[in-house]
Amino acid sequence: MIRSKLTVIIHAEEEFDWGGGFFRSNNNITHGAELTTFVDQILATGVRVVLAMDYAFVSSEQGTKVIEHFKQQQYKNVEFASHLHPWVNPPFEEPTIDGDEIEDFYSFPGNLSADTEEAKLTSLTTLIEQKTGRRPTTYLAGRYGTGANTYQILKKLGYKLDVSISAFADFSSYHGPDFSNYTNSETSIDGIRCIPHTSGYISYCNGVANYFNRDSQNLAKFNNSFIGKVILKLLGVKRVRLSPEGYSYKEMHKLLKSLNDIGVENFIFSFHSPSVKVGLTPYIPEDKHLSKLRNDTLKLLNEFSSIRAD
Numbered sequence: 100m101i102r103s104k105l106t107v108i109i110h111a112e113e114e115f116d117w118g119g120g121f122f123r124s125n126n127n128i129t130h131g132a133e134l135t136t137f138v139d140q141i142l143a144t145g146v147r148v149v150l151a152m153d154y155a156f157v158s159s160e161q162g163t164k165v166i167e168h169f170k171q172q173q174y175k176n177v178e179f180a181s182h183l184h185p186w187v188n189p190p191f192e193e194p195t196i197d198g199d200e201i202e203d204f205y206s207f208p209g210n211l212s213a214d215t216e217e218a219k220l221t222s223l224t225t226l227i228e229q230k231t232g233r234r235p236t237t238y239l240a241g242r243y244g245t246g247a248n249t250y251q252i253l254k255k256l257g258y259k260l261d262v263s264i265s266a267f268a269d270f271s272s273y274h275g276p277d278f279s280n281y282t283n284s285e286t287s288i289d290g291i292r293c294i295p296h297t298s299g300y301i302s303y304c305n306g307v308a309n310y311f312n313r314d315s316q317n318l319a320k321f322n323n324s325f326i327g328k329v330i331l332k333l334l335g336v337k338r339v340r341l342s343p344e345g346y347s348y349k350e351m352h353k354l355l356k357s358l359n360d361i362g363v364e365n366f367i368f369s370f371h372s373p374s375v376k377v378g379l380t381p382y383i384p385e386d387k388h389l390s391k392l393r394n395d396t397l398k399l400l401n402e403f404s405s406i407r408a409d
């Protein structure tokens with residue numbers, strides 16, 4: 100039985116070529132109307148939506164329209180949160196390659212100097228407060244990039260909740276944070292409540308998935324040897340995010356079941372706002388991919404609410 104709480108977190112941000120670098124000038128938002136329609140459909144399933152918005156989104160014309168549309172529902176079933184993409188967020192103090200492109204290393208806000216990270220988050224927080232009428236208290240780092248100074252800065256700026264942890268994920272091979280020791284359980288860092296973006300293991304055998312989801316060390320024992328890796332393959336062990344971007348309804352449902360079995364209480368279902376329109380993210384090259392994303396999302400969310408209500 101799935102009885103836990105689920106929140107949809109949308110990374111509301113500009114459209115950009117994900118493999119093409121990080122540019123200050125790249126701040127286009129053309130998917131506002133599609134986003135509004137889809138969020139309204141999501142809300143109809145009864146779940147809460149957090150719009151984690153970056154500077155480019157909040158300062159754009161279409162982003163402003165989205166905010167105006169949902170402003171009335173704020174803190175009932177829609178919350179406006181901060182999402183820091185350093186490359187489009189002033190003040191611009193970090194080094195650039197040619198005055199426009201910032202280095203990959205600095206695309207993770209946690210890699211900026213403490214002063215620059217704080218200055219950027221301050222300007223984003225102020226802008227969101229101006230546009231929505233409320234000061235945001237939930238934070239999502241761009242590229243999940245938290246760092247050594249992030250939680251002190253969040254505390255100083257009045258934030259209460261961070262959703263930047265991505266359970267079991269290790270982004271350190273390309274300068275990002277290492278969350279491989281984190282499961283999906285709620286935790287607290289420097290007094291800030293942290294709820295991870297839901298991610299975990301599925302397998303042909305439910306008991307095996309539960310074993311790996313329970314403790315981050317359990318998979319490492321298998322991954323360290325050739326035989327272990329063969330066993331993982333035979334058991335169909337796969338890591339899945341609770342996201343319709345690249346994962347099917349079936350995979351997400353299996354993940355929810357396993358995490359619910361082991362007592363995870365909070366789930367974060369997430370996707371990037373440009374995925375609501377064809378051709379803007381690598382996940383949605385054609386119409387058929389968009390239909391699948393919409394259908395899978397609404398099916399899973401509808402089911403989640405009805406099972407909870409049992």
Ligand SMILES: [Zn+2]
Nearest residue numbers: 110112241242
């Ligand atoms: Zn983002």
